[in-house]
Amino acid sequence: MSTFIQISFSGLATGAIFALAAVGFALLWQTAGAINFAHGEFIALPAVIMLILGEMQPTLGLPDWVPVVGGTAIGGPLPEMGIIVAFVLTIPLAVLVLGWLFKVSLVDRLLTPGGDDIPLVIASLGLALMIREYLRVEFGAAPKQFESVFGNDRWRPGGIPVSADDVGVLVVCVLVILALQLFLRRTSTGRQMEAAAQSPTTARVLGIPVGRMVLYTFAINAVLVTVAALLVAPTTHARWDAGISLSLVAFTAAIIGGFNQVRGALIGGFLVGLLQNWSGYYLSSAYREAIPLLLMILVILWRPQGLFGIAEERRI
Amino acid sequence: MTKRPCWSKLAVVLVAGALVVSACGGDDGDDDEASGGGGGDDTTAECPDGDSVLMAMPYEANQPAGENWRLGIEMAVSEINEAGGILGCEIELDAQDTQTDPDVSRQVVADQVEDDPFVFLGTVLSSNTIVNMVEAQRAEIPMFVGAEAPAITDRDENGDNDFIYRASFGVDTASDKFVSYIADQGVESIDVIYKNDEFGAGGRDAYVAAFDEAGIDVGLDIQVQPDQTDQSAEVTQLAGGDGDAIFVFMTEIETAAFLDEYQSQGLDKPLYGGDVLSAASTIALVQPGAADGTTTHAGLNASAPVFAEWKEAYAEFHPDADPPDHNSIKGYTIVHVVKETVEQIGEFDNSKFSDTLHCATLTVDDEPGLLLDVSYDGNGDIDRESYIVSVVNGVGEIVETVPPLDNLDERGC
């Protein structure tokens, strides 16, 4: 029994990571109709940026002889910024590049209403390659450790290994996704965004600024991938090719959970994490990745709104 | 609607500009290289390419192993060129990325063959090498590889390839050396966990065969998948195994995830494994203390005292790079192997390579850049001393030096 609890807990912790990867993907697909095959790279990129920023020692441009203020020398290089400061600095960058720039340069041009999705899919494949290769050249092929913001503490209550990082990621992941769900359902901006997603023409007639609402979606996605990067990177490490597996997991979790519901990503992520560990332990390690894929196929064929999604018009 | 044409024009101009700039940039790069190559001043008449010698380096730029291999080679080439080159000829290096794709690597090697390089330095991954070594063999150009799969130097499988040389032990040689050490530690049964890809499965095969031969029972035989960061299910299975010890054969990411999980679950069986298990690059990824107590056999471990001086030089030469690992040393030493062999031959004639290098021993006294004495057997496999490394307090330490096998006469000589 304790074995079951142990691998299940671990599955949930990994599932939280999958959920974080999936939520932004689901959000863009649901509210902007944009299928982003570069989603994993959108998470890998900010992780690397944060790592680089975090190790920077900013200077205020003052000469060394400027006296010490409050115990710190403010002339000369300051101490390393640390990951939290880097995170805060990365968010606006991400919103600008992964949000606004992505929207205006690619999505707006390629996703004509009623046109097909193929050009955007291809372009996002190209974009994924660009980001990946850029990271490899600039940052090197070797993975780098990314410190967890929750520290390295570990406990073993009742023989079940638990780390601060697992707990922290689980809690933050659930909070972030529920908050997003509440925002979309309960605030007027959120509801306008949903309306704009479901029927742009009707929304426009109702006076909803559709363009701005879609822009909000991309901005939120950019923040989400940055948060995901912060939480995911301690496990996957900061590396150039982390995006490939993250993308696959994001598709699987989002589709299984139901991409028309933000919380579907949460459930899908947990399910994928649990299924992988259960099949790894009870069935065969070799096919641990096969079970979620089979489930995804079944879901698409027989319950395309996702296991826990809300049925709506079958837009397929 | 009026905005759209602006956008399109802007995009066109930007991308067209970018293409032009990139074209120019590429050309500039070539020019620099060309002008940098004019330094040789003494006996230049014998050089195969004017006053220089071309060495082709196909490598896996997207793998840490490939990257470190390149850094090691670049350092050696730059040092040798500064010291006047090989027989007075500058080394000109043609580095090409193989994308770790067997097809592409074969294409790259075939393209490089057309430039008629003196030797090939690469590739590092066995799946690529197995495919592309045929091209070098056909062109009769010696190829020095970092790959460790046994099949590469197996004359039955490689069609009597006289042109293939390793930079390190094949995994079958390494397993022979290491398993006898493991048996000496009183291990009678062992559980195996490996990464399910060409690298891990190849290592697992060689070691399981060696365990069988040494009379060590192999209990559990578990695999993890590439990129698998949650190994709790697999480690829990291992915890229930009966083996005296656990043998681990994976690359950095999976090894780090394994060690973290192993520590979290509080298991304490001895861990043995391939080079990666105790490598500095793995230790950098794990939680503090998680790698402590792991033991590996390392052909070329950067923590060995012999390499201390070289490591400092490396840090100076590549100030921004990560600390060197065994692949960097492989790359570095292999250039010197080529240099020493050429100097023994006395001219640039790569048809004499196999006569000279097969069954020869090259010594540090003759060529300090070798760092360690090394012998080549009749198949292109090497023999030299190696180390048993154990991690203590997050640092790899040599616990035993394993002497060379000294059995060249049994290996095709």
Added chain:
Amino acid sequence: MSATTSTGERLAHRRDAVAEIDRGSLSWPLAAAAVAAVATVVLLPVGRSEFAGIMWLWAAALVAVLGLNLLLPVESWNGIVVKWASLAGCVAFLAVFPVGRTNSTLVDLGLFVVFAIVCVGLNLTHGFAGKISLAQGAFLGIGAYVSVLLDTGREVAVAGFEGTLPDLPFLLAIAVAGLTCMVLSVLIGFPALRVQGPWLAFVTLAFNLLVYLVLNNEVGLTGGSRGLRTLRVDLVVFGVDLFETRNYYYFCLVFLLAATALVWWIVRSPWGRAFKALRDNPGRAASLGVDVRTYTLLAFSIGAGLAGVAGALYARLIEYIDPRGFYIGQSFDFFLATVVGGLGTMVGPFIGVSFITVLTDRLRFTGDYYRVWFGLFVVFMMLAAPRGVAGSFNQLRSWLRARREAAR
């Protein structure tokens, strides 16, 4: 009620978009820029290798052919002559240029031919019948493994079953490989083809990943990640020794020509109209008596069968197969090649395959960033020519025609 409005809205939008494109008003400067970019890349002053040189001429020839077709109205007699002459030229090109080339160049050309077979098939599935497939890599792999396992008399052990596989003649092994893929594609297509667009993409993607897992894990059958040596030794077909790379290249070329002829025949037969009908509007097609399910399965399985045949050829061309070669990246490449070349045109797949086999290599002179440039090129192609190179030529042609008519 809202459901129907939104469907109606989408249909209306789609009609507008199509009409807009057909009137030639959709950013034709961009399309022209795309053509210029293609030309720039084709004409880049690099010739790293013999292969690159040949492909340079090949791509230049294709662009020239498209250009000729652009300038001469197809309806006129001249247009028809140009069309047939250029077709004959292309075949002659592929047949004559390998003469006197080194083996490795021939292998590279062979790769081009093999991938072109896959893309010609995918173009039927996706370009003409509108069924997106991200599983061509898997079918390539299935074809490769099936053919190799069937013509070597290998001993296998899988799932507790041990036995010796038959040693079939090579041609039969190729046929079985193609048929296996067709059967498998029908088995997965039967449930999967109820869904469309991105959903179908994800189902086929998952199928590809599953196939990869099986190839990688059933070590007793496939050799797993260590791969299989698949030497061409002793391969004789109709008295021709295929061990010779040149002979084998021509052997592959015959299959490419046959595949192209097959797809061309299908497309101009009544089937072609049925495929296009179910791509444009499956519901309407059904109401007119088109058996949507059967036609869809046909389109899907022909594409898969051609990929399987290509796989059988591929295995013997490279002489080594391992599961990584049939991972989703390979499927993405085929998908990309078909779309960038131009969906639903006969010449599109050839252009697309030229690009994926040559372009990354051509961009090597840009240094470490060469694949970044490749990614950028793909993105730019989609921005400038969402209908691919051949599609853009068609667009330009209708625009020119509209101009001519307006001038009259």
Added chain:
Amino acid sequence: MTEGAPVVRVRGLTKSFGGINAVDDVSFDVHDGEILGIIGPNGCGKSTLFNCILGQYRADRGRVELHGRDVGRWRPHRRANAGLARTFQLLQVFESMSVRDNLKTAAQEHIGTIGGRLFRRPDMGLGDKVDRLIERFGLGHLAEERAGNLSYGQQKLLDTAMAFVSDPAVVFLDEPAGGVNPTMLGDVRDRIRDLNEHDGTTFAVVEHNMEFIFGLAHRIVVMDQGRVLTTGTPEEVRDDPRVLEVYLGG
């Protein structure tokens, strides 16, 4: 005209969505050679009824008989090949194909088997027939034009022509007057009447333009909330107080 044998016999057809019966126990006949109008207020289930008869939806209960054979479980293409042709409320043509190819596509599936069709001549001997129909619908100068480039009215004509080309037993027209310029309504009506009188084609027409349908149909079925309210000649229906009530009250 009403005494012709019933070509299509609908009996007890029922279809519900989420507990609401969109079509509820509907029965009626379509006789050979007649024009049957089906009317009713918005949302009364007319389009759903068509979709059930022609196979786009699968009915929960009831029978659809064509020449006495139950076709109610057949997939749509089989019903079409058996002689049930239709148009849709939103016009649907194959935009990327030429007018001529649109019509050939509509005709070809009625001839031979799928396998055999691969080896037939590309136009399957339909060239003359298709050209005649194109001329008849006044699209002669546009035969090679892509259907997506046609004007709305031209596409509507093509849409209707596609339903005809296979000589169907019954043509089901879903709102033929919808979206048509009022000045053109008479033209549409004449064309349908012409096809009915000269070719003997049988029609079932859903329409909510009352004036249009009363001037066209021989018989009219009135639907309300998924059920058949009444059936009769245009005059009978016009005089039926329940019909007025439905339209005013609904």
